[in-house]
Amino acid sequence: MILTINCGSSSLKYRLYNADLTEVVATGLVARIGEDGAYSKHTAGDKEVFFRGPIADQKAAFDIMAENLMQSEFAVIDGPEAVTAIGHRAVHGGDVFVESTIVDGSVMEQLRACVRFAPLHNPSNIAGIEECRRRFPDVPNVVVFDTAFHQSVPPEAHVYALPYELYADHGIRRYGFHGTSCRYVSQAAADILNRPIEDLAMVVCHLGNGVTLDAVKGGRSVDTSIGFGTFCGVPMGTRSGDFDPAIIFHLVKEMGMPLDEVEALCYERSGLLGVSGVSNDMREVVMRADAGDERCALALNIFIYQIKKTIGAYAAAMDGLDALVFTAGIGENSTEIRSRICEGLGVLGVRIDERTNLLVQDGHPNISAPGASVATLVVPTDEERMIALDTVRLVTESGRMPPPIASQALVHAHDA
Structure with a gap:
C-alpha cells in the first residue's frame, strides 16, 4: 500500500493506494486542527465516517488517521506493516531540492533550513514527515516539492532586478508554487492531445x-x-x-x-x-x-x-x-x-x-x-496521485520496494 500525506498547519489530508496505484483504497481529511469546529472525514469504498469534536494538534490528527485506516470498523489495513511507502507534499524546497527525494537525516536538515522561505507551511510539512517516521519506522518516505518543478525556470525569469547579492547570498528569487499540480496537469494534457x-x-x-x-x-x-x-x-x-x-x-x-x-x-x-x-x-x-x-x-x-x-x-x-x-x-x-x-x-x-x-x-x-x-x-488536477507516482518510482529505483505489477502506475497518465 502507498500512503500520501499532505500535512498543513490546521489540516491533514491522506490517501491510501494499492501497490500499483490502480485503486484508491481510502481517503481522509482532518480539518480545523486546534480550532473550533474541528472535524474529520474518512472514506473507504462506499463507507464514510464523519467526526466533529476537539482535535488538539497534528499528533491527534494522525491518531484519527491511524484509527480510521487500521482500527475502526472502516479499517482497510491490519497494521503499519501493510504500508510499503509514504509520499509527502512539501511546499518549499528552496533551490536545494530540484526534484522529489527519499527522506533521510540529511534531507530533514535541509528541509528545516528551508523553513525561512515558507514559515507558514514547511513546519507543518516537516511535522507530518516526522510523525510518519515515528509511526511507520521501517517504511521509506518520499518528499515531493511544490517548488521543484519550477527549478527549470531560466535566470532571466527567476532573478529579480535587485542587488545581485540578495539572490546569490540569500536566495531571494522567484520560486513558484503549485508545481506538483502543474507537472501532473501538463503531462495529462499532452496525453489527452x-x-x-x-x-x-x-x-x-x-x-x-x-x-x-x-x-x-x-x-x-x-x-x-x-x-x-x-x-x-x-x-x-x-x-x-x-x-x-x-x-x-x-x-x-x-x-x-x-x-x-x-x-x-x-x-x-x-x-x-x-x-x-x-x-x-x-x-x-x-x-x-x-x-x-x-x-x-x-x-x-x-x-x-x-x-x-x-x-x-x-x-x-x-x-x-x-x-x-x-x-x-x-x-x-x-x-x-x-x-x-x-x-x-x-x-x-x-x-x-x-x-x-x-x-x-x-x-x-x-x-x-x-x-x-x-x-x-x-484537466482535473491530482496532486496526491503525482506524489504517489514519484514515491513508487523513487522507492522502486532505490531497491526498497519491488516494481509494481502494473507498469502503468509509473506513467503520468490522465485518469479517464
Whole structure:
C-alpha cells in the first residue's frame, strides 16, 4: 500500500493506494486542527465516517488517521506493516531540492533550513514527515516539492532586478508554487492531445483560492506567476497579486501601518475579498456580480484581465502557444470564468466551443472550437496521485520496494 500525506498547519489530508496505484483504497481529511469546529472525514469504498469534536494538534490528527485506516470498523489495513511507502507534499524546497527525494537525516536538515522561505507551511510539512517516521519506522518516505518543478525556470525569469547579492547570498528569487499540480496537469494534457509533451508549449492555469499561471515548454516550467512569496502574480481569493512595492512604503511611512499588518493585508485581506468586500469564494462573487454588485463585478474583471494578460505574456515568452489548460477548483468548475478568460484571446489562436464548455463535467476535457489552432483543455488536477507516482518510482529505483505489477502506475497518465 502507498500512503500520501499532505500535512498543513490546521489540516491533514491522506490517501491510501494499492501497490500499483490502480485503486484508491481510502481517503481522509482532518480539518480545523486546534480550532473550533474541528472535524474529520474518512472514506473507504462506499463507507464514510464523519467526526466533529476537539482535535488538539497534528499528533491527534494522525491518531484519527491511524484509527480510521487500521482500527475502526472502516479499517482497510491490519497494521503499519501493510504500508510499503509514504509520499509527502512539501511546499518549499528552496533551490536545494530540484526534484522529489527519499527522506533521510540529511534531507530533514535541509528541509528545516528551508523553513525561512515558507514559515507558514514547511513546519507543518516537516511535522507530518516526522510523525510518519515515528509511526511507520521501517517504511521509506518520499518528499515531493511544490517548488521543484519550477527549478527549470531560466535566470532571466527567476532573478529579480535587485542587488545581485540578495539572490546569490540569500536566495531571494522567484520560486513558484503549485508545481506538483502543474507537472501532473501538463503531462495529462499532452496525453489527452496524444502528443509528446516535448513538442508542446502550454500555459497551465491553476485557478483556485490560490492561483498559479505556468508557462510549460517541452514539459519544463519556463516561467511562473508566483514568486518569492505567495501573494504575487494574479489576484487570488485573499491575496493581492502584483502591485507597486512603493505602496508598502506608503502604508508604513505615511499611514503608520505596522509591517505585520501590511503582511496580513497582502495575504489575507486582498484579492477577490479585498476588492469585492464580501467574499473570497468565486461562486459568491460571481453570483453577486450577476445581481448587479459593482465591486464584485470589478473584482471579477481584475481577476480575468490579469489572467488574460499573463497568458499573452507567456505565449510571447515561449514564441507561440499550443495549448491552454485550466485546472483546480475555479478552472475545473467555472464555465463562466473559462469563457470570459478565453474571450479576446483569438489573436493567440484560442477559441472555445461554448456548448462543449458546458459539458466538461460530463467528460469532455477538450473545449476547443473546431479549427482553433490552440487546444483549450480542462484537466482535473491530482496532486496526491503525482506524489504517489514519484514515491513508487523513487522507492522502486532505490531497491526498497519491488516494481509494481502494473507498469502503468509509473506513467503520468490522465485518469479517464
